[in-house]
């Protein structure tokens with residue numbers, strides 16, 4: 001039997017950095033409010049000439065180099081994004097394929113918003129285990145600075161731009177975990193969940209087929225992300241615990257055997273509340289939200305890449321990723337290094 005193994009990681013975050021103080025220059029807000037409510041100090045903003053695919057391709061190049069592969073080795077590209085280059089056609093994954101010159105790859109987007117990377121990694125695992133793809137690029141890439149309403153202080157302060165990527169290879173189960181290159185982690189299991197009945201809690205109302213934009217229309221705030229912050233907060237705290245507990249129980253692991261949680265970076269307070277409820281040390285829930293804010297589907301692979309680069313991931317660890325977001329969707333992947 002084949003198994004799915006992460007053999008390389010990469011990330012790209014645009015250099016332009018926007019602090020809370022800069023936001024306070026044009027919005028009625030403050031570093032104190034934003035940091036105390038969310039843990040965010042900065043976010044990075046894509047340049048005008050950058051699209052989501054540019055960020056994704058930059059992260060993917062780094063992941064390929066890390067895995068020792070070339071673009072021609074890849075047979076499937078999955079891009080998790082909810083801020084695509086184009087409105088539906090073509091997919092961002094096809095643009096990434098062209099930017100990389102990955103001409104042997106099939107390419108498609110995965111739309112599960114902030115859970116997108118978790119969903120895409122499980123999709124990659126299914127392809128890898130069945131043997132229908134051998135080397136897969138899984139990318140999370142977002143430019144939320146073009147999805148938020150910059151006059152709405154309750155949402156725009158929360159988000160940032162960036163991309164992360166991993167290479168997933170289909171390897172024989174007996175191959176074990178022998179190569180010294182890192183991060184090299186087996187994707188052992190995933191849980192994926194959706195709650196479409198709460199679709200309106202986090203929504204970009206206009207611009208799709210439900211409310212198409214016609215010449216001369218001005219939908220104002222409805223063109224942008226709108227959120228019931230309280231509802232999403234409460235959902236997220238519960239979702240994190242549910243996913244972790246289900247993955248541990250199903251795989252015969254205890255909380256003490258869980259070395260790291262790599263959560264979607266939406267709000268540091270959400271992580272603290274979830275950790276408290278679970279009785280899990282919050283220090284083992286990786287957080288870089290202070291620097292990047294919420295980069296939606298990109299946040300987990302950016303975090304993974306940072307942890308690997310910092311030497312925090314060591315052989316023999318159990319790691320759970322947890323994503324949650326619009327849909328509502330949530331889920332997680334169990335990795336073993």
Ligand code: ACO
Pocket residue numbers: 028029030033034037038113114115153154155157202227228229230232233236266267294296324325326
């Ligand atoms: N600066 C200053 N004041 C603000 C700001 C701001 N940026 N934003 C809102 N306020 C004010 C509000 O107007 C309100 O004032 P009022 O009491 O006079 O009406 C007050 O602060 C409190 O606002 P609340 O919305 O009640 O604040 P809350 O404690 O709920 O925190 C927050 C808001 C941080 C957004 C929180 O609800 C949250 O983190 N929710 C989860 C959001 C999230 O994670 N979303 C992303 C999910 S991932 C995805 O799929 C994209």
